[in-house]
Amino acid sequence: MSRRGFLQAGAGLLLAAGPPSSLLHAAGSNEYRIVAAPAHARLAGPDHAETGVWTYDGTVPGPLVRLRQGEPARLVVENRLTQETTVHWHGVRLPNAMDGVPGLTQPPIWSGESFVYEFTPPDAGTFWYHPHANSLEQLGRGLAGAMIVEERDPVAVDRDLLWLLADWRLRETGEIASGFGNRMEAAMSGRVGNTVTLNGHASEGEPVRAGERVRLRLINGSLARIMSLRFEGHKPVIVAIDGQPCEPYEPDGGRILFGPAMRIDVVLDMQGEPGRRYEVVDNFYDGLSYRLTQLAYDQQPPIREHPLDASLDLPRNPLSEPDLGTAERHDLTLQGGMMGGGMMAGTGGMMSGGLMQGMMGMGGGPAWAINGMSMTGDGHAGMAPALTFQRGRSVVLILRNQTAWWHPMHLHGHSMRMLSRNGTPVPHRQWQDTVLTAPKDVVEVAFVADNPGDWMLHCHVMDHQMTGMMTVLRVT
Numbered sequence: 001m002s003r004r005g006f007l008q009a010g011a012g013l014l015l016a017a018g019p020p021s022s023l024l025h026a027a028g029s030n031e032y033r034i035v036a037a038p039a040h041a042r043l044a045g046p047d048h049a050e051t052g053v054w055t056y057d058g059t060v061p062g063p064l065v066r067l068r069q070g071e072p073a074r075l076v077v078e079n080r081l082t083q084e085t086t087v088h089w090h091g092v093r094l095p096n097a098m099d100g101v102p103g104l105t106q107p108p109i110w111s112g113e114s115f116v117y118e119f120t121p122p123d124a125g126t127f128w129y130h131p132h133a134n135s136l137e138q139l140g141r142g143l144a145g146a147m148i149v150e151e152r153d154p155v156a157v158d159r160d161l162l163w164l165l166a167d168w169r170l171r172e173t174g175e176i177a178s179g180f181g182n183r184m185e186a187a188m189s190g191r192v193g194n195t196v197t198l199n200g201h202a203s204e205g206e207p208v209r210a211g212e213r214v215r216l217r218l219i220n221g222s223l224a225r226i227m228s229l230r231f232e233g234h235k236p237v238i239v240a241i242d243g244q245p246c247e248p249y250e251p252d253g254g255r256i257l258f259g260p261a262m263r264i265d266v267v268l269d270m271q272g273e274p275g276r277r278y279e280v281v282d283n284f285y286d287g288l289s290y291r292l293t294q295l296a297y298d299q300q301p302p303i304r305e306h307p308l309d310a311s312l313d314l315p316r317n318p319l320s321e322p323d324l325g326t327a328e329r330h331d332l333t334l335q336g337g338m339m340g341g342g343m344m345a346g347t348g349g350m351m352s353g354g355l356m357q358g359m360m361g362m363g364g365g366p367a368w369a370i371n372g373m374s375m376t377g378d379g380h381a382g383m384a385p386a387l388t389f390q391r392g393r394s395v396v397l398i399l400r401n402q403t404a405w406w407h408p409m410h411l412h413g414h415s416m417r418m419l420s421r422n423g424t425p426v427p428h429r430q431w432q433d434t435v436l437t438a439p440k441d442v443v444e445v446a447f448v449a450d451n452p453g454d455w456m457l458h459c460h461v462m463d464h465q466m467t468g469m470m471t472v473l474r475v476t
């Protein structure tokens with residue numbers, strides 16, 4: 001029997017035994033069928049109003065896709081929305097034709113049609129998937145899911161948890177506020193919402209057990225919200241960023257800072273007291289800090305007296321090391337937006353600054369640019385690449401954020417090694433596919449251009465991408 005035939009037969013047997021399909025997936029299948037369709041969800045909790053959402057398989061977030069490193073996967077996406085869509089498997093170094101950018105790498109999936117994504121994930125780690133068509137609204141209405149590619153030798157923990165965090169702008173009545181693509185917002189922080197959900201609902205507490213060691217996979221699935229998490233009374237150790245293992249380290253002040261689309265894997269030793277609750281707070285925006293959830297300890301005595309002594313080192317993924325001696329160097333200058341601080345940065349009122357930089361964004365034009373060029377929307381056919389690299393070349397990119405706003409910059413199809421920020425070497429030189437730049441930051445990254453094709457590079461604040469902070473890099 002072929003491998004596929006075997007999988008299907010196995011799935012049939014399990015289905016006959018009656019578990020829901022999510023359990024099938026938990027077993028680690030490499031075959032998925034995912035349906036994009038409208039549904040309803042109770043985001044604020046069981047006794048709050050329902051929200052009309054757009055979903056993968058009827059739930060927010062969508063089904064957890066669990067793949068095995070180095071094994072072929074097949075994901076059929078069926079579109080039952082009333083508009084076209086695509087799926088981008090964010091952070092996975094896959095063949096260009098599977099990257100999900102409409103116009104650039106595939107035709108859109110029209111309403112009623114399907115598309116088959118087939119690739120072999122080279123890297124183990126925490127990834128996610130989301131639409132790359134009408135991205136601001138489709139992600140903002142709920143289309144997102146997590147993808148875990150399993151290591152062959154996982155790190156020793158008691159539990160492996162996933163928190164997919166999403167940010168919604170809800171009205172009192174429960175529905176999603178309209179006004180996607182507001183020009184003023186697009187030229188500022190983007191659409192930051194008013195309700196943050198953890199795996200699809202506002203969380204009062206997440207149950208934990210004293211003494212246990214947990215691997216917690218954090219995904220920032222927001223449209224625009226940057227997060228800075230603190231775990232009261234706990235010391236998270238970062239073990240991977242954007243799916244790529246790093247030297248385990250405790251972040252400064254225990255602060256886990258991550259922008260939209262980024263993933264951080266931490267190991268948490270539950271050193272709190274049985275029966276107590278500990279706050280998990282996001283205080284990125286001045287004056288707008290909120291409690292994301294609590295670590296809610298049960299009454300059981302600690303399962304062990306001292307934290308596990310096992311190594312926190314995850315096996316490294318097969319990334320090529322850039323040769324900094326021979327690397328090409330290129331500047332990518334991020335431009336546009338409102339001047340000054342503004343609304344979400346907490347440095348003044350909404351109109352502080354008040355001036356449009358070069359009038360960008362006024363009159364419906366683009367609000368942002370990279371190296372003076374504004375590519376808007378979700379992706380296009382025939383877009384001239386900003387840079388072209390010979391396959392195998394080492395490349396250093398210097399991201400210069402000349403704006404007054406934060407930008408999480410994402411490159412498709414590659415991971416980038418962090419070299420320096422504002423002239424200071426980055427301590428752990430970790431790999432990332434999304435690099436958060438603060439206002440006026442200059443960040444140097446390096447990678448080997450080893451994946452042929454046309455690849456998007458854009459800000460993952462969706463309003464920024466849609467209004468011009470996007471470009472294409474070509475590897476030939």
Ligand code: C2O
Nearest residue numbers: 088090261410456
């Ligand atoms: Cu997660 Cu082009 O994006």
Ligand code: CU
Nearest residue numbers: 407459461464
């Ligand atoms: Cu941006």
